[in-house]
Amino acid sequence: LGLLCRLVIFAPAPHLEGDEILYRVLVGQLEAGRGYTLQGTEVLDVPSATGVGRSWPADQYGRALFFHPPGGIAFFWLLYRLAGAGAFPLAQLLSYALFFWSMLALARALFPPLGGLRLHLVAALAAFTPIMTHVTSRYWLDGPMLALATLAAALFVRAAGRRDARGVALAALAMGAASWIKVAALVAVPGMLLL
Numbered sequence: 001l002g003l004l005c006r007l008v009i010f011a012p013a014p015h016l017e018g019d020e021i022l023y024r025v026l027v028g029q030l031e032a033g034r035g036y037t038l039q040g041t042e043v044l045d046v047p048s049a050t051g052v053g054r055s056w057p058a059d060q061y062g063r064a065l066f067f068h069p070p071g072g073i074a075f076f077w078l079l080y081r082l083a084g085a086g087a088f089p090l091a092q093l094l095s096y097a098l099f100f101w102s103m104l105a106l107a108r109a110l111f112p113p114l115g116g117l118r119l120h121l122v123a124a125l126a127a128f129t130p131i132m133t134h135v136t137s138r139y140w141l142d143g144p145m146l147a148l149a150t151l152a153a154a155l156f157v158r159a160a161g162r163r164d165a166r167g168v169a170l171a172a173l174a175m176g177a178a179s180w181i182k183v184a185a186l187v188a189v190p191g192m193l194l195l
Contacts (some may be wrong), residue, residue, distance in 0.1 A: 002127025006096050007135055009089040020139040022056065023076060024088070026066060030077045036070050038062055049125060071140035073179030076174065088139040096136045097144035098151060100126050105154035141181050148178035149188045157195050 025041050038044060044058045053183035056062075066073070079094075103126035108114045114122065126132075135142035152174035159167025175192075178185035 002100060002123075003093070003097060006093055009092050010086070011136060015088070015139055017138055018056075019141075020088075022054045022061070023073060023139055026073045027077045027087070029082050030073065030178070031080065036066050036073065037064055039064065040065060067139060068182055069180045071177060072144050072182065075144055075181070076139075092136040092139065092143045096132060096148040097127075097145040099132050099143075100148040102147065102154045103129075103173070106150065106157060106195075109154060109158040145178050145181040145185050148174050148181065149185045152178060153188065153195065156192050 022038065024161060025038060025043055026036065029035060029037060029041065034040065038056070038061050043056050044062045060161075065192055076087055076091055079091050081087075083090050088102075090100040098121075104114070107118075109129075111118065132143070132146055135146060147171060152171045155167055156171035157169055159165075171192075175185065175189065
């Protein structure tokens with residue numbers, strides 16, 4: 001049900017929010033072989049396509065490398081190579097699916113055995129978690145970041161409970177991947193350790 005509700009991301013909406021525009025331009029830059037930068041693009045110091053007069057100042061956005069780590073845009077770009085314009089909604093749908101599976105895995109690690117009413121409650125809460133519902137309705141980096149951070153938490157809690165060093169290493173790799181999308185993912189590390 002949660003996955004079906006996410007299919008609205010494929011509706012022909014303009015998706016003209018500022019970050020959505022920038023991420024599409026960055027994917028275009030990578031596709032054209034111009035690198036991970038907004039230099040030389042039409043978005044610097046001009047009003048945005050939203051029509052509200054917003055611009056992206058060159059001193060902040062026009063650096064040789066875009067300021068977010070490249071993981072999320074690389075993910076969008078790889079999907080663009082496979083699915084064309086459908087890459088952006090597909091990225092959000094895949095992120096939601098990974099998040100949902102990871103939430104169930106995390107709940108199984110924290111509250112074994114997970115079944116019956118508890119399983120359905122966790123699934124319902126994961127399906128409609130407000131933050132994931134919000135970020136996967138846009139072409140944002142936050143969906144993939146949240147999915148990988150949740151995967152990292154599930155892997156870590158499971159591995160720590162079993163004293164499995166390889167599992168902890170896999171969790172660290174997942175968290176590293178999340179931080180390569182947005183460094184803000186690392187804010188989850190103390191919570192993971194508390195779990």
